[in-house]
Amino acid sequence: MANLDARAVGIVVFIAGGLLVFQGSAGLDLPKIAYMAATVAIVAAAGLRLVRDRTILAQQAALISWLSVSATFLAMTAISLVVATRNGTPLTDWLRDATPYAMFAIAVILWVDGRSLPRRFFGTILVASGLLAAISFSIEWMGRRNILDLPIDRLILPTGILASSLLAYAAARAMRAHWASSVAWVFLGGATLGMFFVTGTRSALLLVIVPIVVAVASRRGAARIVGVSGGVLAIGLATSVLFTVTVLGVPTGPAPAPTPVASATTGASPAPAAATTKPNPIGERIASIQTGVADPASDASFSERIAQTKAAWEVLASHAVLGTGPGYRIQWTSAVRGPMASYTLDTPLVLLSKFGLLGAVVLAWLLVVYARTLWACRHGRSARFLTLVGFGTVFVIAGLLNSPFEDKGLSFAILLILGIALAPDPPSRNSATQAQATRMQPAL
Helix, strand or coil: CHHHHHHHHHHHHHHHHHHHHCCCCCCCCHHHHHHHHHHHHHHHHHHHHHHHCCHHHHHCHHHHHHHHHHHHHHHHHHHHHHHHHHCCCCHHHHHHHHHHHHHHHHHHHHHHHCCCCCHHHHHHHHHHHHHHHHHHHHHHHHHHCCCCCCCCCCCCCCCHHHHHHHHHHHHHHHHHCCHHHHHHHHHHHHHHHHHHHCCCCHHHHHHHHHHHHHHHHHCCCHHHHHHHHHHHHHHHHHHHHHHHHHCCCCCCCCCCCCCCCCCCCCCCCCCCCCCCCCCCHHHHHHHHHHHHHHCHHHCHHHHHHHHHHHHHHHHHHHCCCCCCCCCCCEEEEECCCEEEEECCCCCCCHHHHHHHHHHHHHHHHHHHHHHHHHHHCCHHHCHHHHHHHHHHHHHHHHHHHCCHHHCCHHHHHHHHHHHHHHCCCCCCHHHHHHHHHHHHCCCC
16 A cells, blocks of 8 residues: 555656646746656656566556657657757756656656556546646636736646646546536536637637547447537537626627737747727637638738748758757747747647657657557447547647647646556456455355
8 A cells, every 4th residue: 555655646746746846937946956856756766666566567568568658758858968968058958848758758657657546546636637727728828818917827837738638538528427427527628628718729729629529439329429529619618708708898899800929839928919899819719710711821820830830840851860959949030029049839840850750750659559558448438448539639639739748738648648548447346245255255
């Protein structure tokens, strides 16, 4: 029991500590150093337990596959230090930018070490941290877009990946639960989706695909598929409308024209625009989508992504094998702010620009192992299978816009999702009764 408690404590410290310390400034301060030291101690203890665990090799090939994923990420991160040093990248910049990739490897190790923990443990943490992440995400982006003036700009790390993982988990549970419990999960998923809607980010609109994919993958009856997916979307929209009406006030007049918005990853704040009407995030997003479809070149956000993608491609072309290493500042010209330089860009090519073809190989192996895990869980279309389907959908959506690994919340999400999907099933009452009867039989 002591080992189980140590594993659980280590996972909680890793997730809760990361969500707290990384929500602050981007600099390397004392809380971050303390967290990193604690994480090193936690993963060292986990590694020692795994070395002593002789059941891994004989137990499941899947565990070995996931440990190989962790090893490849650690090796890639170590190699990138040499590459970054040769490119003149300061050590602090490399450490700050390479941290999410090392954390992903650590998360996998902690999951393998704590794989025998109950599914409820991982599920409870995902619900609590996912809700806080969704709230923090909405608070930060409403502040960035001048939608709402709040005394705080976030609660914890505003990780969209972790919040989206809760949406996938809620949809999966709603599809497999009884109707009473299903309604509760639908409301949870809808509320989470609604917190994305109120931010006015167009990328959040892609998340409507998640409950639909999960519902269809379940192969349940049409009534359940339509009820769950439609219910999540309806509650998400109702949450956004209710927020717009009650908190911002009923919008008067047409939605104002969209203004240039800062990137979610570069962190630059947009210049406040004068407005004659109250903010209407729903109307603004609809108007901006219409403008973007009619004239993509006039969309400032789209132009920014194109410029950053071109810059990342040029860097990749000149450093194809190993990339530039994390922390290398890529330069591009913004149509709004002029010459810019950042090591984090809004483009799917950012991982390849940092790690080159080596990063592509590591990513490909991760996808292969995840697909094999998903295939192994397909029987019965259980909630664990649907959870993996939903999280995979979230990962693909995030990968279409930028690199999911730039979000530190991905490490926490993969740990919790694997813990939920691959946790051992509790013994049934029949097996427990039979075992008790066997113990009570007199020895012959």
